[in-house]
Amino acid sequence: MLTAHRLHKRYGEQVALQALDLDIAPGQIYALLGPNGAGKTTTIQCFLGFLQPDGGQVRVDGIDPSTDPASARTRLAYIPEQVNLYGQFTGDENLHYFAELGGHRYSRREREALLADAGLQAAAFDQRVSAYSKGMRQKVGIAIALAKQARALLLDEPTSGLDPSASHEFSRLLQGMADRGVAILMATHDLFRAREVATRVGIMRGGVIRRELAPSELDARDLEAIYLEVMAA
Amino acid sequence: MSMTRLARLLVQEWRLFAANRSNLVLLTVLAALLGFSVANGVGRVNATQAAQQEAVAAATARWADARSQFVEITEGRREKQQFDDATRADLVLMSQRNALVLKPTPLALLSVGPAREGHDIVAVGVQARGAAGAASRENPAIRLDGPLDAAFVITWLLPLMLIVLSYDVLSRDREQQVAHMLASQGVGLGVIVLARLAVRFVAVFALTAGIVTVGVALVMQGELSRAIADLALWLSALAVFIAFWLALAAGVNARTKNSAAAGLTLMGFWIVISLLLPVVASQLLSGASAAPQRLDSVLGRRALDAELTELAAEVTERYYAENPARRPQTPAINEYEQYFVESYYPRQVALDAQFEPLARLVAARKVEQAERLRTAALFSPSMAMKMLTDDVAGYAPERWHRFDTAAAEFQAKWRAFYDIKFASRTPLTLDDYDDAPRVAYRDEHPHARAVRNTLPAIGLLLAILLAALAAHARLRRAGP
């Protein structure tokens, strides 16, 4: 579903991605771990078609997002690190707006269901987003992703700034989406959450995935040790 | 993207637009300014129409009064007086001034133009024709401040409002970091920007067009087809003008991440297009094609008058030699009458004939200036919009020139009809009253205005084309 083959990207002299290979099938949750500047966000932006690779290939369901971004993006949903929405709209209005952009029309009831699935409290549906906490905005972002009925989901630091229960809820949602066949790429610092929810983990440094493993084979401390080992190498 | 989906997108963008209270406040301010200026325009046009009707009625009444007095005299019910005798051509015709009026165009409410008082009424009789009224007493400091008419609001304030409504049409999403979410939905950013601008276009155009159309309906006196033609021309220009400023905003926003910078850039465009280019054009024009110098014509006319006065006897004799039927058959009634009939009038005819080319020169210079300004308007949409608005409001020198020519023709007809009586001291008859030449002036067709404004219209179209092409080129590659 989401594939990258020998993906290269430079910013001037600086190499952001170096021969990156990635293959995420439907139903898989791939956690991309790494420090700031490792190339995680760049990878996501290449899948979105926001950045043009300097070499290699990137495909979303077989579509090249740099040549046909519109088609690629209809298959993708994206939740950025900071889910910023239109403050003058309510949560429901934002969902309505973005869903329309995504080509989907939902009734009020359906939108309420989506927001509820994303974990947003009913009392907040008709409040202006300018009054929302970060977690609440995150939930609207998830609802928007759900509304898109996309076949792939890209997440950039989705749990940063969330409290543990919100984080747990989020992991539950991800699992549900993966069970429905969505391919998920999640860039994160959160080793614990990665181990908990990911099917595979890639540890990235200097634009390259240094180690790739299945976290079910490890416990959290082992994952941490491997991560630190990769960083130190 | 299907039409249905586009329509739904437009609905969503309208909701987003309306959710921002400052947009609605701005539209309210625009409506208030336009409403105020249009209402004043309606009042002004109504006052002109009333003054014109009054002037025509007064001239008609004066003629009818003179006719009644003539009938009373011929029936023996009234005595002839030295200075009040309706059978005497000199007394009746020296005081009879027919009112020729240039009716306001249907869109006259849009602009005060360069006009002073006078309500476009020309007094025509055997004497020299002129504006029916004295020179204006209006305070020049007030005139200098300028009128708050719809032309001012639309030419200079409307673009500013469009800039405020659209300067952050995409840059704000970038600043607030919504742009990535937006771009990831599968609709191109260009389509989203287009939809947003379409919403703004519809809001501003509908508001402006609606208010102006109501105003036109209030002042229109019959002439529906002309009103529709003028309105169609002007509304088309308005649509292109609004679209131009929105396209500029799109082009600037395509790559800008900073709304303040986008706003400043658009203000810069406004200053160049609405202030600098017109100032430069105005300065160049004042050098290359200066406004006509009336002082030369004033001195010229006075010199002619003095010369003809010196040769008064010769002028009179030449007049009678060329027009034998006008030689007086009876002696003068008194020295006043003798002066007017045998000295003043032949001199006046000679003066008008010799001075007419000079007067035409003044009109020709104004037409030349207008033509050059229309050429300059190719480079500034604001100039183009102002010129076109002033033209449909009736202030083109060509329109006045046409009217003045008709007034001159009517005067020639009037003089040809009456001056034989006046000059030869032949008493008037009832037929002279009843068969008086009638005024029947039909204003230029709106088509003439459209043709005249070809260059400003091309200027507007070129501007929107360039802006739209630039915006399209920049938006194609626009990312979050």
Next chain:
Amino acid sequence: MLTAIARRELQLQLRDGRLVVTVLLMLALIGAAVAVGWREHNEGERERQLFAERSYAQWLTQPPKHPHRAAAFGLYVAKPESPLAIFESGLRPHAGRTLWLEAHAQTAFSYAPADDDLAATVLPGERSGAALLQLLGGLVALVLGALAISRERETGVLRQILAQRVSPLRWAAGKYLGLVATLAIALVPLAVVVIAALVAITSPTERGDVAARALAGLFGNAAYLLAMLAIGMSVAMIARSSRAALIVALALWVAGSLLAPRIAAHLAVTLAPTPDAIAYRQAIGAEFASGYDGVPGWSEQLRQLEADTLVEHGVPSLDDLPIGYSGLRMKLMTAWTDQVSDRHYARLRAIYESQEHIRMAAAVLAPAIAARAYSHGMAGMDWSHYQHFSSAAETYRRDFNLVMNELIVHGTRGQAWEMDAGPEDWALVEPFHYDPPDARFALRQVQLPAAILIGWLALAWLLLALTARKLRP
């Protein structure tokens, strides 16, 4: 420390390419306007001189005719302009310069250039150097001020600055001085060029007066720009973001420089409407015929004149008079017309004054109106200067009318009307000579706008001080 902050600010501003380009563009435009103004003034003065000479020559070389017809032929006079008109055209576009002095009535200034100059209709205001300086200079000053702390705010440096020992007020004052220096660097050369031009075209006898007017005008414009700068900075201090500050500054400029003058003018004519020309003339005609406040009308006065004349000359009828009764009648008609006209003209002047008061009241909210009025006054291009000329011309008109009427008195007998006067009679009328008022006259006329400008400057400084004290990152 103040000078250090100011110096740094100046350096930063001079490095801003956009500002340099904007200011250069503005200066180029104003420079071009001054060049055009110079040409127009020179041509205008030459024309005026020629016009006055030719008009008087036409008067002198009139063929023999009746004196009243000569008086009806009249004379044209044109108002001279101070050399400052190269920079400030004032009311000239809408007032014209010429007056037709003729027998029957005091006329208004005629042939206003704006009536014929279509090029002026595509501008939202005037195109003189002063008008552009006030319009564009005001905008630049406001925007400079509004963006004064944008750099520090957006990079977060403001927080660090406020954490230092320097008080926000002192820091703001230093920045203000730096911006003043920036504006000065741009505008001082312009002032030098304008003054050099003035020196070049002014005769030595006028230089003192012109210099005084120019300096006073310079201070007025400077006060306006300094006030705009301070207001812009005040907006920057209290706005939550640079965008907000910029929008407020632009809104203030549009409201104050474009909208306010027109709204003030509209208010002025609504609350103190000028009578239209026809109504004005008809009102004079009506009072002429029927009198006012117990003073009898024309018919009664004529009857009285007839009676008094017969008694004075001891003759049984007017035909027996040794002098021309027509001339006496003309003298009375002229005097009575002038008396009635004076009343209505005084009312018109009172209306103009009311309109001016309303405009100055609006200037309390929009200093651009006061700046313009002040600039007009110091350049000798405001209504008070036009009125001064108009009064002198009217005195001259009445004098030559009197001379012509005396000719009728002594040139006819009894009730005879027709007579011819000739060149030796025309020469009894001296050419019109006019002494324009000096700078002190101008300063007296502009007291109110000057006070408003000074008030605005003080208020702007006070506002800046208060907002600077409350500055938060």
